[in-house]
Amino acid sequence: MDRVAIVGASMTQFGQREGWIRELLAEAGQDCLANAGVDGDDLEHLYVSNMASGEFEGQTGIANAVAHDLDALPAYTARIDQTSSSGGAGVYSAWQSVASGASDLTLLIGGEKMTHRSTAEATDVIASLTHPAEYKHGVTLPSFAGLTARRYLHEYDAPRESLAKVAVKNHKNGVDNPHAQFQKEVDLETVMESPIVADPLRLYDFCPITDGSAALLLCPESVADEYADEYAVISGIGGATDTHVVHEREDPTVMNGVVDSSAIAYEQAGLRPDDIDVAELHDMFTILEFLQSEGLGFFEQGEGWKAVEEGVTDRDGELPINTSGGLKSKGHPLGASGVAQVYEIYQQLTGAAGPRQVEADTGLACNVGGFGNCVITTIMEAGQ
Amino acid sequence: MDRVAIVGASMTQFGQREGWIRELLAEAGQDCLANAGVDGDDLEHLYVSNMASGEFEGQTGIANAVAHDLDALPAYTARIDQTSSSGGAGVYSAWQSVASGASDLTLLIGGEKMTHRSTAEATDVIASLTHPAEYKHGVTLPSFAGLTARRYLHEYDAPRESLAKVAVKNHKNGVDNPHAQFQKEVDLETVMESPIVADPLRLYDFCPITDGSAALLLCPESVADEYADEYAVISGIGGATDTHVVHEREDPTVMNGVVDSSAIAYEQAGLRPDDIDVAELHDMFTILEFLQSEGLGFFEQGEGWKAVEEGVTDRDGELPINTSGGLKSKGHPLGASGVAQVYEIYQQLTGAAGPRQVEADTGLACNVGGFGNCVITTIMEAGQ
Known part of the structure; x- marks a missing residue:
């Protein structure tokens, strides 16, 4: 069977943006089409990855609206939602549309507009993806992250500083990403002394609230x-x-969705973890980078923290992780993030990553919904 | 390439239901799995068609929640939204998941929980799919229907009664559908004398607000x-x-999305309109049954009303339309409707439609989002 190629990619400036979600989506879409020299009406399918335009902005039907804005009629359109992994789910849908023969040219745009709402309001929308039995007791995603981080540090004898070093590394990478929300380095001391949010995690262990979009052709x-x-x-x-109720999981330090989704992706690609040259992981919280790097088989369980300590995952390390700056410094506009991960791998594999460029023929993106509730793993290779 | 088969289908009682959306979704899902003798953990993919669980109920991440309720872990899950055609979009996604080779067993569940909100609140959520430039002037979907109906009656010299006869026919069919919200006949006089909603359309020209779900394997x-x-x-x-801004369409009596989507479906099936034995159309408003039956090529433009007058689309006519009772009597739980249309065609093609049974080897379902903003046409044949 013909494989599915990515022939164009774009992302907007991430951060605090003016305008509506549909304008943000159209911006990435237009850039992506222009880069590939394609007109909107060449498209056969158009997918929009977005979690909550209705809740954040009172606007639904945005896939149809964006098709209109891109002059893509009569392309088929739909919105794909899988909470914070909506972007990865959109990549999967776009892949299926081409692999099934339904479309010979598919545009995927992922985006979210969040910063016009207060942090409390945004948290409330995001928390609506969790089980009410946990949410009503105040256990939101940051709480899960704090609890899991404490367990991980205890179980694997990891120093608290190793978590902080994820933030330091990813912020350092983000300096060279002109689209990142934060293009500034932070030092270990700043992270370790930032305000506690969900003990032991502090402010700099968390990604920000962000507006932005990204697109793939x-x-x-x-x-x-x-x-x-x-x-x-x-x-x-x-x-x-993985389970909707997080506390039902046997071992909180194992992300089953990462293990299971990557097993499918590795088998399909005929590759093993040590074949991967560069990876984008879903570092919504610093602890998640450890858990994913282990679930993906890059490192043994409980050893992910050592890789960060030893510089293995630095940009000049053996396996660079989050060369884009990750969600941590790039920002996390929910529906955009999984698409922007694939954008970064595409840039790396096509030699277009500029100052962030590493040597890579294969790359992997791992996008996480909820607290590992759903995970999509995408493996990419440079075209021949 | 191997074709995609539907090997199981279910729908819940449509109407005013207790409980949460996730309970409704699980009910249809469990029935569908039980009918096919399949366990949740046999599933590879699970899609949920739903427009607005977040807006209606404050609950997001429902695909993950339902996977949990059906013991379907670690099946991949996502939510598909294309407003009132979310069900049809879900059918397309489920088809793609199998046709692409990504999944060998996919469950699709479509559903919506709406009746716990007031009609004004529900209308407000639905209207958020339209363009603000139209909505803020009070032009909601029922308004478009009224304007279009008036134009159609004028343009094609059709009697007002012909619209009412769609309601009479579909209510008559609904009497034999135990899952329908309204299992009662209405006579022409009742429809013609019901309160005006959007002149010339009256209360009985509109589908109700409904809770319900349906599923396919x-x-x-x-x-x-x-x-x-x-x-x-x-x-x-x-x-x-089709256009997001409805007033930009050249001829309001032509549904371009119906024409374009069915052209793709007919070509893929190698069939023509007169090969179709039975059809489920999206009669959210009576006028839409005429427009779709013409856009699908069943009748010439402006002639759809005559088919209803002459009984061609009756259950014992040459081309039975909406043997299920249609959205009109069955109800219209947004995300469920496109799935329930395919459920009805499946029942007809497998000889399981009971008192509604017609003679049919091929069937067609046409699911409409917004006011024709997006359309999915599905052609089915009895398995060999």
Whole structure:
């Protein structure tokens, strides 16, 4: 079967943005089409990854609205939602649309507009994805992160500083990402002395609230060279779900969705964890970078923290993780994040990452919904 | 390529229901799995079609929640939204998941919980899918229906009674559907004398506000007989978008999304309009049944009303339309409707429609989002 190629990618400035969600979505979409020299009405399918435009802005039907704004009629449109992994779910839907033969040219745009709402309001919308039995006792996603971090540090004898070093590394990478919300370094002391949010995690262990969007253009590999000289292929992609009630999981330091989704993706790609050259992980909270790097098989369980301590995951390390700056410094506009992860891997595989460039023929993106409730793992390779 | 088969289907009682959306979704899902003798953990993908659980109920992440309720872990899950055509979009996503090889067993559940909100609140959520430039002047979906109906009656010299006869026909069909919200006949006089809502349309020209859910189980045709003796195949499916701003359309009596989506579906199936034996159309407003029956090529433009007058679309007519009772009598729980349309065609093609049974080897479902903003057409044939 023809593989699915990514022949164009874009992302907007992440941060505090003016305007409506549909304007943000159209901005990334237009950039992506322009980069590939494609008009809106060349598209056959158009997917929008977005969690909550209705809740954040009182606007629904945004896939239809954006098709209109991009002059993409009569392309088929739909919105894909899988909470904070909506972007990865959109990548999976866009992949399926091409792999099934339903579409020969699919645009995916992921985005979210959040900063016009207060932190309390945004948290309330996000917390509505958790089980009420946990939420009504005040256990929101940051609380889960704090509890899990404490367990991890205890279980694996990891120093608190190792978590802080994730933030330091990712902020350092973000300095070279012109689209990142925070393009500034932070030092270990700043992270370790920032205000406590969910003990032991502090302010700098958390990603910010962000507006932004990102887009990808996909087609069968057999026609990829019509759109781009350099392209990437999705050689493996898988999704998996974990319990909706987080406290039902046997071992809180194991992300089953990461393990299960990546097993599908590795098998499909015919690759193993040590074949991966660069990865974008969902560091909504610093602790998640450890858990994912272990769940993906990059490191043994309980050893992810050592990789950060030893610089293995630095940009010049053996396995660079979050060269984009990660959600931590780049920001986390829910529906955009999974798309922006794939954007970064695409930049790396096509040699377009500028000062962030690393040597890579294969890359992996892991997008997490909720507190690991749903996970999509995408493996990409440079086009031949 | 292996075709995609539907090997199980279910729908709940439509109407005013107690409980949460996730309970409604689980009810249809459990019934569908039980009918096919499948356990939740046999599933590879699980899609939920739903427009607005966040807005209606303050609950997001429902695909993950339902996977949990059905013991479907670690199946991949996502929510598909395309406003009132979310169900059809879900059918398309479920089809793609199997056709792409990503899943060998996919469950789709569509549902909506609406009646706990006032009509004004529900209308407000639904109207948020329209363009603000129209909505803020009070032009909601019922208004478009009234304006379009008036134009249609004028343009094609159709009698007002022909619209009422759609309601009479579909209510008559609904009497034999035990899941329908209204299982009672209405006579022409009752429709014609009901209160005006959007002149010339009256109360009985509109579908009700409804709670309910429906589900489908899909797999490659090559393994269909592992799950069911009688099954149906999706032999053609297509989606298309029309303008987001309704007043930009050249001819308000033509539904471009219907024309464009059905052209894709007919071509894929290798069938023509006169090959179709039975159809479920999206009669959210009576006028839409005329427009769709013409856009699908069943009748010439401006002639759809004559077919209803002449009984062609009656259950014992040449082309029965809405044997289920349609949205008009069955109800319209947004995310469920497109799934329930396919449920009805499945019942007809597998000979399981009981008193509603017609003679049919091929069937078609046409699900409409907004006021024709997005349309999905699905053509099905009895399995061999």
